[in-house]
Amino acid sequence: MNRTELAKIIRERRAIKSGYNDKKVTKETVMQLLEESIWAPTHGMRQPWRFLFVDKDHLPSFAKKIASTYPKEIQANRENYLNEPNAILVVIMETSDIPKQWDENFGAVSAMIQNFWLLAWEEKLGVVWKTNPHIYDEKVKEILNVKENEKIVGFIHMGYFNEIPQGKERIPLAEKFEVFKG
Numbered sequence: 001m002n003r004t005e006l007a008k009i010i011r012e013r014r015a016i017k018s019g020y021n022d023k024k025v026t027k028e029t030v031m032q033l034l035e036e037s038i039w040a041p042t043h044g045m046r047q048p049w050r051f052l053f054v055d056k057d058h059l060p061s062f063a064k065k066i067a068s069t070y071p072k073e074i075q076a077n078r079e080n081y082l083n084e085p086n087a088i089l090v091v092i093m094e095t096s097d098i099p100k101q102w103d104e105n106f107g108a109v110s111a112m113i114q115n116f117w118l119l120a121w122e123e124k125l126g127v128v129w130k131t132n133p134h135i136y137d138e139k140v141k142e143i144l145n146v147k148e149n150e151k152i153v154g155f156i157h158m159g160y161f162n163e164i165p166q167g168k169e170r171i172p173l174a175e176k177f178e179v180f181k182g
Contacts, residue, residue, distance in 0.1 A: 009118050014167060016126025018084060020159025025087035025125065027053055030158070033119045040111035043104035048094035049112055052144055056086050069139040078134070086159035092146055093153045109153050116156070126161040129154045
């Protein structure tokens, strides 16, 4: 049975956490990918996302500012870590006091990130969605001008790559699937 190209991309997509080459990730490339990605399902057409792009030229000052929110003894480590990718896309979500809307917004942003990831993979742009402790830090939110009614969903680390990491097996669907027999 032949898989469709989309199914192939879904199965072959990997998290690229390191091993980036020197090819620059441009604002134009990221915006082009986002133009397609934002067609994700979104309840009530709220489109609850916002983005902050950090290119390679601005990564050192960005990394230093974010690392400064950590305890002194690990700041150098965090600064080096944040300088590893070729670019970072900070994904910010509009929150809600209504739990249903909060969940719907998070679902929409997650679907949008998956769209972005698949489209980036198709362009040989490596992506990994990072949810390190700094995304929850109020000082980081202040540094990045995250509003009171917003949440940082993640830092999307990006870079072009030369080698594709080995994929990991999934738990068989049969172990995760039931039929309601009410």
